[in-house]
Amino acid sequence: MEFVTPTINILIVLPVLLVAGGGALLMLLELFMAEERVKQWAPTLAIIVLALAFLQTIGLWGQTHTTFTPEGSSPMVILDNFATFLNVIFLLTGFFTVLISVNYLPRVGLNRSEYYMLMLFSLSGMMLMGMANDLILVFLALEVLSIPLYILAGLSRPRPESEESAMKYFFLGAFSSAIFVFGIALTYGATGSTALPAVLAGVSNGGALALAGVAMMLVGFGFKVAAAPFHMWTPDVYEGAPTVVTAFMSVGAKVGGFAAMLRVFVSAFGSLGQTWVPAVAVIAAITLIIGNVVAIVQPNIKRMLAYSSIAHAGYILMAVAASVNSPDGVSAALFYMFAYLFTNLGAFAIAIAAERKLGEGVMLDDYKGLAKRSPLLALAMAYFMLSLTGIPPTGGFSGKFFVFRATLEAGLVWLAVVGVITSVVSGYYYLRVVYLMYMYDGEGELHTKPALLTAVALTVLATLVLGLLPGAWYEITKQAALQGLQVLAGG
């Protein structure tokens, strides 16, 4: 036996290494610097690390690379436009999360440098979700994504809500991971390999074993992206976790789940499409109905946004279901996630500004009269609510337009009808926030600091751009989608 070095191109995984390494660097800094100074510098350092990774990622756009290729086998890591585009989404999520956290954490007494550390680790896992070309790496990336989130959810321990949030997230997350890894094992049993190209080649002859594997992996992803009927944890976890963590996971964990789901299901399990597309379509419909209908009765903005995030998972699932039979499915999903990133983080930024203390100022009634006290931020919140509903000219509208179009192209007319009807229903609870802000008088106040205002301004701008010029951005997502799938089919 002799050791044969696999082909390694470090530049390809450099963005991930930078992000994970930034987390490790923060940890080491505490050895050499006073704790207070580390706390002071942690956000800046996180932003620098994210910016470096962002530049590196942008530089890789348009290129296709593979790395960690062992002798005579397929590569572990693949970087194509699909992965690059998702990495941009994750890095922007991290960037906005830092901006909204800088002043929030000290205000509620949670200022700890570990927060940024764990956030960076989680981000590195998310980035790997889109780059993994092997089911083992998908599973590890999923865990690297999740474990820091379990801890972040419990950051405001010993507050009971936060402990409940962390415990629920941990138990259900561990349970779903177990189901997911069982699915991987069955797929391995059916195809003889965990490498995605080999799975693609063998899965259509896999019989019942392969189908069971696909079903269990669907359940595992369903938990991660909070799709009904695997959504039960979402409202409690989102409500109990510190709001910045909720914002981070409502975008990051969801997009991370969809990143791997698109890669695994659309390309590797594509030949089984006739079997899993109906299942995903039904799950999407249930998710849309439950998310949008239950959100109506929520008195708490975090719970409302939790159900709203369930509903948005439903819209993205529509695009996933469409992506086997329509060339626009994957790009619609990517565009939707891109628009969702800005809209949802913007809405959370305002919710964070409105939170007085931990868990205070998060009821919808606290939004009464905000329009008089801070007219610009109320306007921004109203704009985000319009975008989440899907009213033009917003990024949310463009995203929904592309998703519905792809669904119709794929011949899932009934699903598109469900999507449109539930969008109309969602108008009720989103616009009620606007109504409360403008039509009532109230005591609510907003904590506004430059960093948070920057985040709000940038997200408003991005949502507006995506709403006014969707065509140019859609072309980019189209390139990302096409290249991503071609490579895997060929490799």
Added chain:
Amino acid sequence: MVLFIILAISAVAAALGMLFSRNAVHSALFLVLNFAIVAALYLTLNAPFIAMVQITVYAGAIIVLFLFVIMLLGAEQLRGVAGDGGVWQRWLAGGLTAVLLISFASILFQGNAITPASAAGVIDTSPAALGLRLFEAYVFPFEVTGVLLLAAIIGVVVLSISKKRGQQ
């Protein structure tokens, strides 16, 4: 075959001993015995690496954790806990066991109902070959596991000291 029968009988005996002993520490020790015998079974199946992992991870780390928790909580003695739950639980457990046994028996006597695809080539399960695989094909997942464990360790620290520092 003789070796297998001896090992199998002692493994089952150790498992029964674990279930029926009234002292939790004795139960844990029976479990160690069971793990060790199962490791020996792996050895007879030509899987030395899994046997060693079985010893170090299960008989080593996990049992130490069990014993630690049992002794820390002072829960050595089982008090009479029978009563709650009642009869239907026993019937349920019995029924599920029957289902499991019947499905096992049908697989054993009817041949394989499901044939898994065989991995390419002959699989060498010696520790050296596994080590080479780990650092050739799976070197990147191996590194990612490192990040995962680091995040978990930081998490333990964060959650265990949050009370004191959070109040500053």
